[in-house]
Amino acid sequence: MSPLDPSVRGKILRIIDISGGEAVRRRLFALGFQPGDRIESGPRGILGGPVVLKNLRTGVAMAVGRGIARKIVVAFDE
Numbered sequence: 001m002s003p004l005d006p007s008v009r010g011k012i013l014r015i016i017d018i019s020g021g022e023a024v025r026r027r028l029f030a031l032g033f034q035p036g037d038r039i040e041s042g043p044r045g046i047l048g049g050p051v052v053l054k055n056l057r058t059g060v061a062m063a064v065g066r067g068i069a070r071k072i073v074v075a076f077d078e
Contacts, residue, residue: 001016001017001073001075002074002075003019003069003070003071003072003073003074004053004069004070004072004074005070008041009042009043010040010041010042011040011041012038012039012040012056012077013038013039013040013041013074013075013076013077014036014037014038014039014074014075014076014077015033015034015035015036015037015039015072015073015074016035016073016074016075017035017073018033018035018071018072018073019071019072019073020068020071024068024071028072031060031062032055032057032058032060033053033055033060033072037055037056037057038055038056038057038077039054039055039056039074040053040054040056041053042054042061048066049066050063050064050065050066051063051064051065051066053072
């Protein structure tokens with residue numbers, strides 16, 4: 001288990017926890033990202049911009065900043 005590394009792309013990951021504050025947790029929950037969900041980390045913006053995450057349970061894809069991405073604790077899910 002480790003924080004989501006924005007450099008990991010194209011891998012299937014499982015959300016273990018969201019270590020951010022209440023506002024971050026509420027925002028990600030509202031967008032359909034919850035512990036236990038499987039996600040795929042897609043391309044990131046140029047010069048280290050946002051990371052695109054796709055929730056494989058809901059099909060929702062969204063871009064999150066690198067700071068928020070690091071608050072998502074994940075494990076590889078092969």
